[in-house]
Amino acid sequence: MQREDLKRFLRRHRLAVQCSVAPEGAPQAAVVGFAVSDALEIVFDTVDTTRKYRNLRADPRIALVIGWDDAITAQIEGVADFPEGRELQRVRECYFDAYPDGRDRLAWPGITHVRVLPRWVRYSDFTREPPLIVECATDQLT
Numbered sequence: 001m002q003r004e005d006l007k008r009f010l011r012r013h014r015l016a017v018q019c020s021v022a023p024e025g026a027p028q029a030a031v032v033g034f035a036v037s038d039a040l041e042i043v044f045d046t047v048d049t050t051r052k053y054r055n056l057r058a059d060p061r062i063a064l065v066i067g068w069d070d071a072i073t074a075q076i077e078g079v080a081d082f083p084e085g086r087e088l089q090r091v092r093e094c095y096f097d098a099y100p101d102g103r104d105r106l107a108w109p110g111i112t113h114v115r116v117l118p119r120w121v122r123y124s125d126f127t128r129e130p131p132l133i134v135e136c137a138t139d140q141l142t
Contacts, residue, residue: 009074030052061080075122
């Protein structure tokens with residue numbers, strides 16, 4: 001799978017299911033609106049009172065599922081961080097390109113932006129016969 005093909009697929013979607021790990025080890029899932037940077041970073045906003053925020057601060061491992069419509073999906077595993085300074089501004093701009101109303105949410109108490117650095121992806125296209133399934137570390141994408 002080509003890196004550009006994956007970015008195009010991800011950018012056709014606006015929602016992802018993200019899963020983080022609670023302190024006691026239980027999985028916790030939530031739907032988030034996301035954007036994708038040119039560097040294949042996935043960015044979403046949240047507030048510091050959510051479970052996902054607390055979970056990701058304690059344990060940055062994250063999984064996402066994107067694109068469940070039309071029998072084509074991307075499952076992604078990676079690590080999340082909370083950029084600061086110039087990096088925060090850069091990922092926010094990426095997010096605001098997809099969600100212009102995100103600028104209004106900057107007024108919310110505790111708003112923050114999460115950047116996901118994908119490490120592994122499984123792309124599945126069940127609209128083909130046989131299905132196309134590509135699974136690899138993201139550094140193996142060409």
